[in-house]
Amino acid sequence: MKRLKTALAALALATAAPFAAAVEIVVPAYFYPSWMPSMNEWNQLTAAAGQGVQITAxxxxxxxxxxxxxxxxxxxxDAFRAAGGKVLGYVYTCYGVSHCTPEVPPTRSTGDxxxxAQKYADWYRVDGVFLDExxxxxxxxxxxxxxSDGLHASHPGWQIVGNPGTVxxxxxxxxxxxxxxxxxxxxxxxNGAFLGSVTNAAATGAIVYGVATVTQMQQVMGLAKQHGLGAIYVTDGTLDSGNPYLHLPSYWSAEVAAAAAVPEPASVALLLAGLAVVGAARRRSR
Structure with a gap:
């Protein structure tokens, strides 16, 4: 019995070993939700959210x-949110000083x-806003x-995500x-300086485009987890296409899997060792 108690203690230690934390995927879902299911990439977002992965579109x-x-x-x-996903409404802000692109009006007030934001609330019951530019x-x-003050006053509990694209x-x-x-x-x-400059990782995210392969995507995900980033999006879309965010990446399913929590390699080894010890102890106690 003493050996079994010792073995169970070892197993408890193994199962308490750390897991690589999951990271939220924040998707610039700038693709139209077609009424044809086979053409609607929002359905892929909904499926991922249904797996329990943290997805914000x-x-x-x-x-x-x-x-x-x-x-x-x-x-x-509605379907995506029912599956557990969160939705942010895209709002451009002209960098706060009316530096807008030619595609939109050249000035932008806080009232605009x-x-x-209110239209998103009224029409789509979103969970917050994405302040671009x-x-x-x-x-x-x-x-x-x-x-920020206006959003908190009108929509308590909303998530406000800003996109300066730089620290x-x-x-x-x-x-x-x-x-x-x-x-x-x-x-x-x-290769750049961004990861070394992060000071509040849990409240920091990154959008990485031009990530051509699954291996490169996994490298980005690994670095994001290693540095404790709270949010990430990785795509093989490129600037050469005009807009990297018009489709989900070709490796979307692999990205969803990479974002989920997984055991650290040392934790897996410790867990297996603990199970082996328990098995041996039970055989001896018979």
Whole structure:
């Protein structure tokens, strides 16, 4: 009996060994939710959410919520959220200083941002907003503080995710829940200075495009977990295509698997050793 108790203690130690933490996938889902199931990539998001993987999708009907609710989006968003996924509404912010691209009006007020957020709330019952074209300088913080205060007042509990695409001034952590502080290529993510500059990893995310192979994707995921990032998106989409986010990556299923929590190699070895000890102890006790 003493040997068995010792073996059980070893097994308890093994099963308490650490697992590699899961990381949330934040998907720029800038693809249309077709009414044809075989053409609707939102169905793949829904399937992944149904597996228990943390998936947040950024919906973007037309550089924002559009001019009216869209029934295809309503159906897909509702199904995705019912499966456990979260949805953010895409809102561009012109870097807080009216530096917009030619495709949209050249100026953007805090009132415009809040009005778009309200449309998402009214039409799609989203879980928060994705503030794109976010500035990173201290001088534009008042713009984002006004937006953040307005969102919290109107929508308590919403998630606010900002996308400066680079590490911003320290004050930006106070106006968002998560900062996507990297948006760039595979080589820049792997070889650049971003990972070494992260100070609040759990509230930091990265969007990595041009990741050509499954092996490269797994390398990015491994680094994201190693550094404790709270959010990640990896795609083989490229800037050469015009928009890297018009489709899910070709290795989407593998990315979902890589994002899930898995035992550390040392933990697996310890668990197997513990099970072997228990088995041996039981044989001896007979």
């Amino acid at each position: 950024i919906m973007n009907p037309g550089n924002g919520p559009g001019t009216a609710p869209n029934s295809d989006y309503v159906a897909s968003v 941002v809040l009005a778009d 976010m500035a990173s300088q201290t001088g534009t913080l008042p713009f984002y503080k006004t937006v 911003p001034a320290a004050g930006y952590t106070a106006v968002t829940n998560t900062l996507m502080s990297f948006e760039g290529s595979f080589s820049d993510f792997v």
